[in-house]
Amino acid sequence: MSNKNDFKAFSIRDGANVVDQDLYENSSELQSGFPPVGLTTHVLNKALRQSSTIASVVANFMSTQCEKDVLDNGDLATLNKTFTDSLQCHMKKQYPGSLSPNGYQQLPGGLILQWGRHNFTPLAINKVILPTPFKHGCLRVFMSPVGDWIFPMSAATNGTLNTFNSWVAARTINAYGTEIRLSANDTYVYGDYFAIGY
Numbered sequence: 001m002s003n004k005n006d007f008k009a010f011s012i013r014d015g016a017n018v019v020d021q022d023l024y025e026n027s028s029e030l031q032s033g034f035p036p037v038g039l040t041t042h043v044l045n046k047a048l049r050q051s052s053t054i055a056s057v058v059a060n061f062m063s064t065q066c067e068k069d070v071l072d073n074g075d076l077a078t079l080n081k082t083f084t085d086s087l088q089c090h091m092k093k094q095y096p097g098s099l100s101p102n103g104y105q106q107l108p109g110g111l112i113l114q115w116g117r118h119n120f121t122p123l124a125i126n127k128v129i130l131p132t133p134f135k136h137g138c139l140r141v142f143m144s145p146v147g148d149w150i151f152p153m154s155a156a157t158n159g160t161l162n163t164f165n166s167w168v169a170a171r172t173i174n175a176y177g178t179e180i181r182l183s184a185n186d187t188y189v190y191g192d193y194f195a196i197g198y
Helices: 021-026 028-032 041-066 076-094
Strands: 103-106 112-120 126-129 138-145 153-157 163-168 171-174 179-181 189-197
Touching: 021 028, 021 041, 028 041, 041 076, 112 126, 112 163, 138 153, 138 163, 163 189
Parallel strands: none
Antiparallel strands: 103 112, 112 189, 126 163, 138 189, 153 163, 171 179
């Protein structure tokens, strides 16, 4: 179902009865309005076309961005809310993101930031799946351990757009200086990552 837009441009056909732009800008009606008698229709048509065209363009933007009807019913509060919503919808489409524990945000210049938490296996290559694929490449991945264990962790891009490789050391210490040894069977090692790409 297509959205309804009641706001239509007026007198937009080629050869429509409208005054030329130069004459319109220099007409007395532009500054003082129309006289009570002797109305110049081609100047009136020009004024109606300019205001209705921009209203139609804005209403079409409002209707298409958030897929809402834009009705000519005099409801200013709804029109204002739909306009504000349409700007927010437009920004979300231009710069998508997911603000969640494992999420991402695309920035205006094309840079994409991604973050998340992963359960790592020691003594193995861990392939971490990103929340969304990068469009062109992953530039850098940063990692940090979670909790009171201080794990040496590392990460590297692997040539794909939606994953990276990471490793966790098998020997570490906790925050109190106690040495800890891990095996490949230890599956409770968590770490946070932050990936930058475009």
